Amino acid sequence: MISTEELQKIPVTTLIPQRAPMVMISRVIAYSKGEIQTELDIESENIFVSKDQFSESGMLENIAQTAAAMVGIEAREKGGEVPLGFIGGINKVKVAGFAAATNTINTKIEVLQEVFNITLIRGKCFILDELLLECEMKIVINP
Numbered sequence: 001m002i003s004t005e006e007l008q009k010i011p012v013t014t015l016i017p018q019r020a021p022m023v024m025i026s027r028v029i030a031y032s033k034g035e036i037q038t039e040l041d042i043e044s045e046n047i048f049v050s051k052d053q054f055s056e057s058g059m060l061e062n063i064a065q066t067a068a069a070m071v072g073i074e075a076r077e078k079g080g081e082v083p084l085g086f087i088g089g090i091n092k093v094k095v096a097g098f099a100a101a102t103n104t105i106n107t108k109i110e111v112l113q114e115v116f117n118i119t120l121i122r123g124k125c126f127i128l129d130e131l132l133l134e135c136e137m138k139i140v141i142n143p
Contacts, residue, residue, distance in 0.1 A: 002031055002073065002077075004029060004030065007027075007028045007029065007030070007031055008027055008028070008029070010028065010073075010076075012025045012026070012027065012028065012069065014072070014076070014082070015028070015068070015069040015072030015073060015076070015082060016065050016068045016069055016072055016082065017068065017082060017084050017085075018065060018068075021046075021047050022047070022061070023065070024040055024048070024058065024061050024062040024065045025038045025039075025040055025062065025065050025066060025069060025107075026038070026039050026040050026041045026104070027039050028069055028073070029106075031070065031073055034110060034111040035070075035108070035109065035110050035111070036066055036067075036069060036070040036073070036108075036109050037066075037106065037107065037108050037109075038062075038065075038066045038069060038106070038107045039104050039105065039106055039107070040062050040104065040105050040107065041104050042054045042058075042099055042100070042101050042102065042103050042104065042105065043101060043102075044101035044102070046058065046101070048061065049101050052100050052101050053098045053099070053100060053101075054098060054099040054100070054101070054103070054105070055098075056093075056095055056133060059099075059105070059107075059125045059132060059133040060090060060093075060133070060135065060137075062105065062107050062125060063107055063109065063121075063123030063125065063133075063135065063137060064087050064123075064137060064139065066107045066108075066109045066123065067085075067109050067119070067121050067123070067137065067139050068082075068085060068139075070109060070111075071083060071085065071139075071141060083141050083142055083143075084141075084142045085139050085140055085141040085142060086139075086140055087137060087138070087139065087140075088118060088138035088139065088140040089137070089138040090135055090136070090137050090138075091135065091136045091137075092134075092135055092136045093133070093134075093135040094133065094134050094135070095132070095133050096130075096131045096132055096133065096134075097127075097130060097131070097132045097133075098132060099125075099127055099132060103127055104127070105125050105126065105127055105132065106125070106126045106127070106128075107123060107124070107125050107126075108123070108124050108126070109121050109122070109123050110122050112136070117140060117141045117142070117143050118138055118139070118140050118141075119138070119139045119141070120136060120137075120138055120139075121136065121137050121138075121139060122134070122135075122136050123135055123136075123137055
């Protein structure tokens, strides 16, 4: 298991295939098999910020990238390269609130099911303990 201190020393861009301006994770703060937690410091220049609010699309992309970071950590532990993946479907989206620019959101992912190269996850975005958005997402990883 990787400690919190070790996780925070890993550059996020070594765990995900996205590059600026599409990087929607500031740091990984917790990881264990099947679960990961990240933070995103929302800046007013973020491409998903409109009228000082971070959009649903931004939170969904943040969830997808958090899932990608989990795959990246697992690949790193095995000595492999970060694989490419894509969103195969999004279900059960519930929006409860929005984050303003300058807020930090916390995102939690848990793996619900894995079949071949398709992983079903549940993702949730929070500010402190306030739920902003939750969904289920199918992530397809290129073999």
